Amino acid sequence: MESFIILIKLLCAHLCSDFILQTNEINNGKRKSGSKGLLFQFIHSITHAGIAYLFVADWCCWLIPSVIFISHFIIDVIKCKCYKDSLSTFLADQFLHIAIIAILWFSLYGDEIKLSYFESFCSVKVWLTIMAYLLMLRPSSIFLNLFLNKWTPTSPNTQSLPNAGQWIGYIERILILTFVLVNSFEGVGFLLAAKSVFRFGELSKAKEIRTTEYVLIGTFASFTIAILTGIAITRLF
Structure with missing residues (x-):
């Protein structure tokens, strides 16, 4: 060992x-x-x-x-x-x-x-x-950027904060991994609900359905990476 x-x-x-x-x-x-x-x-x-x-x-x-x-x-x-x-x-x-x-x-x-x-x-x-926590940072961010590249909107939102989306991803994946490791899956559900509430106003004003779909794909992909990593770690022990 x-x-x-x-x-x-x-x-x-x-x-x-x-x-x-x-x-x-x-x-x-x-x-x-x-x-x-x-x-x-x-x-x-x-x-x-x-x-x-x-x-x-x-x-x-x-x-x-x-x-x-x-x-x-x-x-x-x-x-x-x-x-x-x-x-x-x-x-x-x-x-x-x-x-x-x-x-x-x-x-x-x-x-x-x-x-x-x-x-x-x-x-x-x-x-x-x-x-596992290191994987939740830049490795997952780079993977998600490459995975979502073909769906990225051609006209990005210039009103968003610089690198805000990247840091939101870091924080949410760290929180999800922590919830899974401590066997608190209700926390994952709460986080998903909270993110949906904050995103609702933005998505309801979207002129094209592709914006909503892009956000959903990115969110679910990010959640999936964190959850599967956490489950893999817990199963090893």
Whole structure:
């Protein structure tokens, strides 16, 4: 079980580095041509390596930060140079990074897996919960943006606050995940009802039904991600 904690720590490090610590400046800078783009790629990859090394805390094992740095640098360079932003590119990119993390973990710690479940029960649960909350932030937001891209209205509402929708999504998914983890599904229903009340005035004035449908799809997709993640975490224990 101790080795399983290391895998969860590596995944948490990936989520922190790829979605929390990667600012818009770094994300846009990686796509620049020449040495500037490579510099941003280097900064981003070295951040991944450093956070993984810090989270795992196996100070004598330099193979972990080395492999993560090299693999992340190569994958991101290829992605930024050869592919455009899309849902398939995003999923393929994340799959490759996570696959390399899993292979690296198994090659180093796979033979140390222990059968004792209760030794590290609390620690594993804590790290899985942290990973679930991290998923509710930018990973889910990016996935939803790509998923809803083909339905996005051509004339956005200029009266809305900057990034307000993104932060509303963050907060609602965190609340839903919390409700599910504490087995309080009535809270999910209350949140959905409250959001419907606040949205009613806006949707009733919509000139086209597509606006209402777009909001409903985004809301239900966001709720589904949070609920399924919460159920998955609770079922593991």
